[in-house]
Amino acid sequence: MERKIVLEHIDVEGIQHLDVYRQxxxxxSLKKALKxxxxxxxVTEVKTAGLRGRGGAGFPTxxxxxxxxxxxxxxxxxxxxxxxxxPGTFKDRYLMQHIPHRLIEGMICAAYALGANKAYIYVxxxxxxxxxxxxxxxxxxxxxxxxxxxxxxxxxxLDLHVHSGAGAYICGEETALIESLEGKRGNPRLKPPFxxxxxxxxxxxxxxxxxxxxxxxWIVNNGGEEYAKIGIGRSTGTKLISACGNINKPGVYEIELxxxxxxxxxxxxxCGGIKGGKELKAVVPGGSSVPILPKELxxxxxxxxxxLMSYESLSEGGFISGSMLGSGGFIVFDEDACIVRNTYNxxxxxxxxxxxxxxxxxxxxxxxxxxxxxxxxxQGKTKDIDLLVSIAxxxxxxxxxxxxxxxxxxxxxxxxxFRHEFEFHVNHPELxxxxxxxxxxxxxxxx
Amino acid sequence: MSEKHFKHKLYxxxxxxxxxxxxxxEKINTIIxxxxxxxQKSALIPVLHIAQEEMGGSLNVxxxxxxxxxxxxxxxxxxxxxxxxxxxxxxxxxxYVIEVCQTGPCAICGGEDIMxxxxxxxxxxxxxxTSDGLFSLKAVECLGACGxxxxxxxxxEFYEFLDLTKIDTILAELRSKKELxxxxxxxxxxxxx
Amino acid sequence: xxxxxxxxxxxxxxxxxxxxxxxxKIGGEIVPPAMCYHSELKNSGGKCRTxxxxxxxxxxxxxxxxxxxxxxxxxxxxxxxVVENITSPQVVDARKAVVEFLLLNHPLDCPVCDQAGECDLxxxxxxxxxxxxxxxxxxxxxxxxxxxxxxxxxxxxxILCYRCIYAADQLTDNRVHGxxxxxxxxxxxxxxxxxxxxDFSGNIIDVCPVGALTDKTFRFKNRVxxxxxxxxxxxxxxxxxxVTLWYRGDxxxxxxxxxxxxxxxHDFICNECRFEKKNSNDWTIxxxxxxxxxxxxxxxxYKKVVIPSVINPLKETME
Numbered sequence: 010m011e012r013k014i015v016l017e018h019i020d021v022e023g024i025q026h027l028d029v030y031r032q033x034x035x036x037x038s039l040k041k042a043l044k045x046x047x048x049x050x051x052v053t054e055v056k057t058a059g060l061r062g063r064g065g066a067g068f069p070t071x072x073x074x075x076x077x078x079x080x081x082x083x084x085x086x087x088x089x090x091x092x093x094x095x096p097g098t099f100k101d102r103y104l105m106q107h108i109p110h111r112l113i114e115g116m117i118c119a120a121y122a123l124g125a126n127k128a129y130i131y132v133x134x135x136x137x138x139x140x141x142x143x144x145x146x147x148x149x150x151x152x153x154x155x156x157x158x159x160x161x162x163x164x165x166x167l168d169l170h171v172h173s174g175a176g177a178y179i180c181g182e183e184t185a186l187i188e189s190l191e192g193k194r195g196n197p198r199l200k201p202p203f204x205x206x207x208x209x210x211x212x213x214x215x216x217x218x219x220x221x222x223x224x225x226x227w228i229v230n231n232g233g234e235e236y237a238k239i240g241i242g243r244s245t246g247t248k249l250i251s252a253c254g255n256i257n258k259p260g261v262y263e264i265e266l267x268x269x270x271x272x273x274x275x276x277x278x279x280c281g282g283i284k285g286g287k288e289l290k291a292v293v294p295g296g297s298s299v300p301i302l303p304k305e306l307x308x309x310x311x312x313x314x315x316x317l318m319s320y321e322s323l324s325e326g327g328f329i330s331g332s333m334l335g336s337g338g339f340i341v342f343d344e345d346a347c348i349v350r351n352t353y354n355x356x357x358x359x360x361x362x363x364x365x366x367x368x369x370x371x372x373x374x375x376x377x378x379x380x381x382x383x384x385x386x387x388q389g390k391t392k393d394i395d396l397l398v399s400i401a402x403x404x405x406x407x408x409x410x411x412x413x414x415x416x417x418x419x420x421x422x423x424x425x426x427f428r429h430e431f432e433f434h435v436n437h438p439e440l441x442x443x444x445x446x447x448x449x450x451x452x453x454x455x456x
Numbered sequence: 457m458s459e460k461h462f463k464h465k466l467y468x469x470x471x472x473x474x475x476x477x478x479x480x481x482e483k484i485n486t487i488i489x490x491x492x493x494x495x496q497k498s499a500l501i502p503v504l505h506i507a508q509e510e511m512g513g514s515l516n517v518x519x520x521x522x523x524x525x526x527x528x529x530x531x532x533x534x535x536x537x538x539x540x541x542x543x544x545x546x547x548x549x550x551x552y553v554i555e556v557c558q559t560g561p562c563a564i565c566g567g568e569d570i571m572x573x574x575x576x577x578x579x580x581x582x583x584x585x586t587s588d589g590l591f592s593l594k595a596v597e598c599l600g601a602c603g604x605x606x607x608x609x610x611x612x613e614f615y616e617f618l619d620l621t622k623i624d625t626i627l628a629e630l631r632s633k634k635e636l637x638x639x640x641x642x643x644x645x646x647x648x649x
Numbered sequence: 650x651x652x653x654x655x656x657x658x659x660x661x662x663x664x665x666x667x668x669x670x671x672x673x674k675i676g677g678e679i680v681p682p683a684m685c686y687h688s689e690l691k692n693s694g695g696k697c698r699t700x701x702x703x704x705x706x707x708x709x710x711x712x713x714x715x716x717x718x719x720x721x722x723x724x725x726x727x728x729x730x731v732v733e734n735i736t737s738p739q740v741v742d743a744r745k746a747v748v749e750f751l752l753l754n755h756p757l758d759c760p761v762c763d764q765a766g767e768c769d770l771x772x773x774x775x776x777x778x779x780x781x782x783x784x785x786x787x788x789x790x791x792x793x794x795x796x797x798x799x800x801x802x803x804x805x806x807x808i809l810c811y812r813c814i815y816a817a818d819q820l821t822d823n824r825v826h827g828x829x830x831x832x833x834x835x836x837x838x839x840x841x842x843x844x845x846x847x848d849f850s851g852n853i854i855d856v857c858p859v860g861a862l863t864d865k866t867f868r869f870k871n872r873v874x875x876x877x878x879x880x881x882x883x884x885x886x887x888x889x890x891x892v893t894l895w896y897r898g899d900x901x902x903x904x905x906x907x908x909x910x911x912x913x914x915h916d917f918i919c920n921e922c923r924f925e926k927k928n929s930n931d932w933t934i935x936x937x938x939x940x941x942x943x944x945x946x947x948x949x950x951y952k953k954v955v956i957p958s959v960i961n962p963l964k965e966t967m968e
Binding site: 084093094095096097098099102103127129133134135136137138168170172173174175176177178189190191192193194195210251252253254255259260261293297338340342346350351354355357358361362364 | 490492495497498499500501502504505527529533536537540541542543544558559560561563564565596597598599600601602603604605609612613614
């Protein structure tokens with residue numbers, strides 16, 4: 010099911026540059042949108058396409074756009090969320106590095122649809138190289154009259170700038186990103202009001218992920234209906250999956266939504282199977298925040314149906330037996346991986362990245378990390394496992410932004426599916442002293 | 457000292473004169489012009505990046521107060537931001553800041569061994585700087601390059617698909633101050649092989 | 650006017666009113682507690698999560714419930730909104746969780762804390778907390794920060810409500826303290842050695858819900874429940890001059906703004922009134938300050954209070 014939309018022509022030499030990109034059909038959508046479509050028609054096409062936000066939440070993009078307040082008379086803003094920081098996710102960096110104009114083209118169409126004359130790309134500070142590439146591409150686009158005043162003679166103006174972050178996962182949350190873009194700490198705002206009403210500088214704003222915006226050009230060119238034919242059910246189009254962990258071929262793959270998970274893991278076109286011929290143990294299919302699933306549940310649903318790479322199929326069974334497509338950060342664990350250690354690792358990450366604004370997240374993420382640290386280092390007690398479940402449930406849903414949920418889900422899911430491993434840690438503290446890595450249970454059997 | 461005791465010392469203003477060069481000031485004015493009038497505070501993070509890069513690799517009170525005056529904001533607004541984001545250093549760092557990713561995907565691909573090896577090779581612990589002022593070693597969370605794990609960043613450059621031999625080469629090259637081929641100049645395929 | 654129903658009691662309020670304000674209009678037990686919200690401080694609230702309630706019906710037009718609990722202090726009512734506070738087991742449970750989180754790292758030094766007896770966190774945990782802690786870790790501590798001769802700052806006790814930041818931003822010209830660092834390591838500080846001193850700086854003591862910011866001139870002098878609060882005023886060129894004087898015998902031990910039953914001061918006072926006018930002769934006495942009947946200040950001890958008219962099977966009886 011090879012189908013390329015956002016990564017089309019990615020292998021072409023020099024595709025980073027405007028001339029090569031244009032030789033391969035680049036920026037055609039702009040002519041179509043600006044000359045023959047009204048902004049509302051562009052929004053309608055995106056709605057028809059069924060495109061859903063590719064940053065993680067999967068909210069319908071066309072619907073998000075239609076919420077933007079066009080009545081207030083305040084300037085409107087479009088922001089591209091390129092603060093890619095979700096562990097396991099590296100698709101946006103790949104896209105921006107290799108085919109930056111795809112994003113810029115999509116952003117111009119999107120800005121036109123929204124009536125925004127100013128747009129920013131908020132790139133995480135660590136991606137210095139990406140910032141350089143984007144700035145070059147933007148300069149090229151300005152020189153060719155694709156950005157700036159009166160684009161292609163249409164009367165539409167757009168200024169596009171790159172804004173750099175400085176190391177904060179939380180700025181991937183759209184209101185934290187807006188705060189950060191305003192030169193403040195990345196503390197998420199309370200919603201409502203939503204950014205579509207009061208966003209950047211209290212003006213109507215839309216924040217979209219890189220990959221989401223990179224789809225817009227194709228949708229304008231080919232129509233929403235054509236796009237909706239790709240994929241499966243309400244998961245239309247393609248998705249960039251960043252595959253990593255213990256697999257033979259880590260990397261970014263564009264798949265048509267609906268590809269069987271089994272094929273994605275084992276086919277040589279994608280992950281190429283588990284590294285070193287080992288057994289698959291578990292997968293975190295959508296970035297570190299989503300629940301981990303053991304082999305049996307990632308390959309098939311609890312009903313025994315093949316699990317597919319789609320929003321619906323991956324969440325089949327809810328959090329009891331399912332997970333989420335999330336950002337498409339596909340982390341694969343082999344039989345030797347220690348789930349306890351990895352859960353501790355993820356929980357350290359969320360502790361480090363909590364903004365500290367609201368109490369359940371500030372206190373809870375730190376508490377979970379401490380308890381997991383104890384268990385991982387052989388000082389845990391059986392009641393600690395239930396304590397973790399309890400803390401996670403008390404953070405979840407009670408915080409200002411989704412970071413609280415993102416911190417609780419991995420812990421709750423790891424215990425749900427691998428409780429025996431936590432119990433083994435608690436019951437065998439002597440083993441832990443000598444073994445830092447690896448699956449304790451298995452190593453014990455070997456010995 | 458307990459790791460639960462946060463010793464955030466109070467910093468001291470040294471009253472050293474700091475100023476950007478005219479070229480840099482021009483660059484900063486361009487950045488400010490990217491934001492609507494009256495929203496010059498938006499330029500704070502980009503300007504702090506420039507300040508850190510051009511003024512010795514880390515920020516101090518004098519630099520931050522200077523930045524505050526450039527953007528017509530109060531010093532505390534700068535302190536609040538500089539302490540929030542992990543890329544801003546408030547203590548002096550070495551010429552090369554080695555930041556090793558410690559998060560899940562890198563950790564299961566050997567990221568922890570890379571860190572241990574660097575500690576051994578540089579004879580410092582995480583968070584320290586070598587006595588010659590060449591290297592600072594830091595543990596960081598996800599660098600967004602999990603497909604090429606384990607990963608580290610030296611100043612602004614990414615080093616991917618690390619193993620212990622590669623670390624030796626990188627350290628040697630950094631020591632000899634030779635220019636390395638920047639990772640972004642390689643194609644994805646080159647990096648996969 | 651919008652009609653809103655909270656725990657089966659209805660009231661009509663102006664559009665733009667928050668759920669918390671509507672609940673305060675109804676009064677009694679159904680008022681959600683609030684630690685970080687302060688009605689006089691713009692943008693405050695939403696952070697501590699103690700005031701969360703369940704919206705079971707969004708509005709008359711769109712009756713769908715709001716899936717997550719909402720911060721009542723920052724959520725505006727809609728016409729026909731139906732809210733559950735103490736009648737929702739989910740809310741009671743979440744509040745208990747928040748109290749546990751807030752107390753995790755808060756020192757148990759009430760016996761030596763000047764705020765004891767008028768501490769919002771003490772009241773909150775008395776009402777919603779549990780007897781034992783599940784926290785076995787070491788508590789977080791910070792180095793002391795000296796912010797001048799008038800205000801004592803105990804960072805360990807801070808619950809990061811941000812009220813003092815908003816107060817400094819909105820009442821004074823030059824805010825010199827802020828929230829620094831991130832996450833669990835966040836702290837209120839000045840970053841550099843300097844005092845928080847200006848004509849209105851003392852108000853950060855009054856807005857602090859806990860004992861993180863206390864009056865240095867009153868430090869360890871007396872317990873608040875031994876003092877008798879009297880409302881008084883003077884013609885002050887700088888502020889409203891409306892204060893509460895705290896007496897023991899004939900002696901004024903301290904001067905504060907007038908706190909209402911929710912611990913909020915509505916007339917902020919200047920430092921001269923607060924720190925320099927501790928003589929009865931400086932003031933026109935209005936009479937005893939009305940303090941909530943259940944306050945320890947009134948009773949010298951916490952007392953069981955039966956507030957009539959509310960059906961609330963979930964709440965434990967206060968003793």
